[in-house]
Amino acid sequence: MTLMHQLITNNIQRYCACGEEIKTKKSTHCVKCLKKQNEKELKERLKKLEQVKAEDCLTKLFVPVLAGFSVLAKFFDGNAKQLIEKYKSEGKEPPWYAYPALEKRWEGLPIAEILDCEIDFIRLKPGSKVIGREELIKFVTEWNQQQKIIYYAKDRTKIVIIDQARFDQWMAEE
Ligand SMILES: [Zn+2]
Numbered sequence: 640m641t642l643m644h645q646l647i648t649n650n651i652q653r654y655c656a657c658g659e660e661i662k663t664k665k666s667t668h669c670v671k672c673l674k675k676q677n678e679k680e681l682k683e684r685l686k687k688l689e690q691v692k693a694e695d696c697l698t699k700l701f702v703p704v705l706a707g708f709s710v711l712a713k714f715f716d717g718n719a720k721q722l723i724e725k726y727k728s729e730g731k732e733p734p735w736y737a738y739p740a741l742e743k744r745w746e747g748l749p750i751a752e753i754l755d756c757e758i759d760f761i762r763l764k765p766g767s768k769v770i771g772r773e774e775l776i777k778f779v780t781e782w783n784q785q786q787k788i789i790y791y792a793k794d795r796t797k798i799v800i801i802d803q804a805r806f807d808q809w810m811a812e813e
Contacts, residue, residue, distance in 0.1 A: 689797045693719035696799040699740040735805040736798050740791040747783025
């Protein structure tokens with residue numbers, strides 16, 4: 640392809656199936672359709688999850704937050720009742736659903752993987768090798784077992800329904 644040809648093809652306007660011009664490079668859909676597609680996929684995933692009523696969920700939460708084309712989950716340091724109160728006190732509508740936060744114990748450093756990955760990444764001179772691999776793994780494994788770090792992770796099996804009517808309405812939207 641000549642440079643001139645390249646310049647011409649790069650400047651060709653591209654259109655989405657909906658008729659909208661595509662402004663992002665490489666994408667085959669317009670921003671609106673991308674968002675729609677992501678939302679559709681999200682709803683499909685949500686449909687498969689167990690639904691818990693807000694009053695029955697006493698754990699802390701992850702709240703869905705729209706970020707560009709995708710929906711992220713932001714940690715909320717309180718339960719569903721507290722979430723509703725906080726939003727109302729700020730004059731905002733609470734989200735219609737959230738994810739329960741599970742408490743998990745940190746398992747420590749995956750030392751064998753870290754070491755192997757590090758070594759795979761560099762070009763070793765023939766004859767060079769790691770010394771004390773087993774000792775290092777044993778030491779870090781014991782160190783891992785001493786750690787008492789608890790962290791919050793999104794429960795991927797359930798959603799908490801904060802507002803049933805708005806949730807149902809949103810799920811039914813095309
Ligand atoms: Zn489109």
